[in-house]
Amino acid sequence: METNFTFKTAALMTLLSAPFIVSGCGGGGGGSSGTGTMSLAVTDAPVDGATKVVVEFTGVEVKSTSGGRLNFDFPAPRQIDLLALNGGGSEILLDQVTLPAGNYNFLRLKVNAQNDGVNDSFIELDDGSVHELTIPTADTRGLQIGNHFTIAAGGESDFTVDFDLRKSVTNPPGQNGD
Secondary structure (H helix, E strand, C coil), X not given: CCCCEEECHHHHCCCCCCCEEEEEEXXXXXXXXXXXEXXXXXXXXXXXXXXXXXXXXXXXXXXXXXXXXXXXXXXXXXXXXHHHHCCCCCEEEEEEEEEEXXXXXXXEEEXXXXXXXXXXXXXXXXXXXXXXXXXXXXXXXXXXXXXXXXECCCCEEEXXXXXXXXXXXXXXXXXXXX
């Protein structure tokens, strides 16, 4: 029986939803002129019945409250096995990138996870079978985390996206495909 696993999109659109949480810490003043730096990592909570949950990231986009968008596209897609990060590990996506100080509306993880028959993002089950992971909005929205955050002038902000794979990976009924 073929299955189509997908990330729940409704829950992925908000920052503090169950599927993942962004936590951060930072320092510095709260001014809005100058620049600050931001680091972003991913980690996970485990999912039963799987040996790998690989997501292919292509970049990160941040949107300021003034409307400007900054894109940090990776030179090559990065496949990260989220299960390998279980137990406190994380994988850095952005390391000390410079951003204009100020307020931001959201960040978006750009991912390759379309329902196109390509296993760029996939889940490997305990029985050895491999199934494509899809995000219905992968080509337009990716994994958008819509919560406001601030980059302080002269400050350093470190964020971690924590996927809760037990809630994020589902097998929608009635969908065919791999």
